[in-house]
Amino acid sequence: MSDAPLKSKQKRGALRRDALIQAAAALFWIKGYTGTSLADVAKASDVPLGNLYYYYKTKADLALGVANFFADETRALIESVSEEKTEPRARLKFLVERMRATQGKRLSYGCPIAAACRDFRETAPEASTRAGESFSLLIAFIAEELGKTGRKPSVALLKARHVIADWQGGIALAHGLQQPNVLAETYARMERTLAS
Template sequence: MSKRGDMRRRRLLAAAASRFWHQGYGSTSLADIARDAEVPLGNVYYYFRTKQDIAAGVADIFVAETQTMLEEVAEAESDPRRRVISLLRRLSQSSRSRVEHGCPISLAVRDFKADAPQAASRAAQSFELLTGFIGRELQRTGSRPSVALAKAREIIVEWQGGISLAHALGDATVLAESFRRAEQRLLKV
């Protein structure tokens, strides 16, 4: 694919990710995505045969961004607890948008399930990556694997639950409290 074509493909995926997040997968048309990406509707089919293919591309972005974030955290910190705390702080940087719109990954997993189940599974891999990273880091502190995995899941549930409730109530304090509780749990490990 040419450089220009690659740029159009990325614009289409960015437009789709934004639309899916803000108005839902089912309510988003290919015409909406094309218009937002400033790509003629007929050209969308050159890059993606179906809306499900676009969903798969969006899911790939979520996974790639999660992997990149985890690599950056691992490079910046050597202490396992500090790595997890650094990760939580990175996640908290997007709190405002999460309070306004919810979590784009969890919404994609939910919305893709019926029409694009492979894309839903792929998007869910972001949560698996986060849970695995936290679990491995907690094992490095001396926790047994089963305890570390349970604690990692607890942290992800705390974060996602905080997003859900903060979004429902329109209250950023709820999400800030979730991050504080997650950090406090880490200090007890």
């Protein structure tokens, strides 16, 4: 007996799960976690609401799925930067370039990871913590690369935190003021900080 029907069903399930996560991530970012219903997510993903409950029993479960998506995307970013460049300073410069590529959406809606950390905290604390791991991953990567340039671990970690704090502050200020130059200045400052 062929297992092709089972594999096809599993593939459809994975596609639906991905569609739900993509839709939820976008809606939570744009409309906010509390402003988004499970019906909104089902509609945006073209997955019937009844089927959504097969994959995610609660909104908190869906929030955790989104937080896992953010952490996976951050890991993928770090891996692609590591594969693309070998020298630590080149990796850090390339990381900032990749972050800069998303500045348009961040100007419009702020940072989706920061929003998830904030919005999930009360009703989905596990998801909030998991979303925050994206920042931890970036800080650890930057600190490790700075360490390879001869920085003491404590100094490298401090500088890595400073860069991510500057990035998040730049996003918040640019979004609040609706001034793209604020974010452009932030990325330039991040590059200078990481190069020094």
